[in-house]
């Protein structure tokens with residue numbers, strides 16, 4: 001089936017999406033709280049010990065055709081996604097703990113659950129990482145590659161990927177490692193040539209995460225970024241992603257506070273309610289919290305968390321409602337809470353004739369429990385993108401913005417942050433690549 005007309009909408013054919021045959025190799029950068037909860041969770045689901053709650057690819061359905069058709073298959077039965085039983089994990093870390101030891105250290109999953117998964121988790125041992133403490137001040141690892149320059153280190157990562165490729169059929173890489181210091185793109189990030197030269201000259205603006213991304217792109221492997229670092233969001237990497245058909249998709253898992261923000265803010269805007277202030281604060285006690293306690297890593301996270309409201313509220317279109325919005329974000333490292341983050345939002349809104357009101361949100365969440373299903377979905381959808389001819393060569397997979405605090409979009413195009421626009425975009429992309437009619441929610445046909 002090629003491009004064809006269906007119900008007035010152009011849809012692409014399905015026949016060219018390569019099937020999800022064989023093993024999907026998942027290489028995880030950073031085997032900390034999120035990564036081990038993700039890996040242990042996939043194994044728990046495979047063993048029938050728990051359900052993949054929070055994962056759209058495993059539990060979500062997609063409506064096809066008219067509301068009266070009653071056709072809503074599971075997404076995993078509709079799109080040719082890899083089966084969980086076909087996933088093979090490996091990864092890199094700056095500590096040499098195996099995944100069982102790292103998961104026990106992270107204290108996210110209880111001992112009973114981990115005990116049942118121990119024999120499997122112990123078999124996954126990290127490869128030595130590319131790391132430099134200049135970029136993550138609060139960590140000091142021992143399981144680290146040595147090289148004569150950054151290009152040499154990238155080549156060692158390429159060799160790791162090539163070796164893993166020999167054991168599986170396809171590979172996806174996901175960054176679940178620590179947040180690096182804030183870096184602004186420079187001339188070195190402009191073209192593939194300038195970036196390669198920069199690696200040879202050990203340019204300071206090239207952080208380890210960029211070397212992993214470069215290695216992935218060079219090998220035509222999709223790369224998802226769970227942290228807010230500057231990693232794939234610059235021209236050289238976009239160019240390389242397109243050139244080698246290696247999908248990229250923005251950064252920083254949208255899990256707790258920002259997920260709530262991108263649900264509430266669109267509601268206020270839809271109802272033309274003004275917002276004068278939004279104060280967000282968090283306490284967090286895991287290693288991520290410790291890393292973010294460093295001002296330079298916090299700055300990277302802050303920038304990522306701040307972006308959403310400006311784009312959603314469009315103050316240039318609605319100056320009376322949002323021009324004076326004061327938006328403040330704090331993250332406080334508070335060890336007693338571990339991975340169980342608590343977030344508070346105070347939102348000062350105003351309504352008819354400018355009368356003020358307040359909303360308080362208090363989210364007692366579990367960071368890695370929220371992030372793990374996002375990591376799973378990103379991996380499966382990035383693999384699908386790689387097998388889909390109309391997606392793999394476009395580089396940025398904007399349809400996966402749904403999962404990310406900092407979505408990536410084409411140059412000059414503003415990103416969509418509204419969770420429900422993102423959800424519609426994701427599902428319509430699936431309908432599109434599978435040759436189904438898009439759903440616009442117009443619905444006039446029911447009244448003919």
Ligand SMILES: NC(=O)c1ccc[n+]([C@@H]2O[C@H](COP(=O)([O-])OP(=O)(O)OC[C@H]3O[C@@H](n4cnc5c(N)ncnc54)[C@H](O)[C@@H]3O)[C@@H](O)[C@H]2O)c1
Pocket residue numbers: 029030031032033034035092093094095106129130131132136139141176177178179208209226227228252253254255256286287288291367368370371
């Ligand atoms: N949990 C969430 O809700 C959430 C949401 C958005 C983003 N994130 C981001 O996800 C990332 C992981 O979070 P976490 O809670 O698992 O943190 P963590 O500290 O438990 O794990 C990070 C791991 O990465 C390793 N690491 C650091 N630099 C590395 C490198 N260069 N190469 C290989 N390994 C490296 C560390 O040793 C550690 O094991 C963080 O950047 C965090 O900001 C988490």
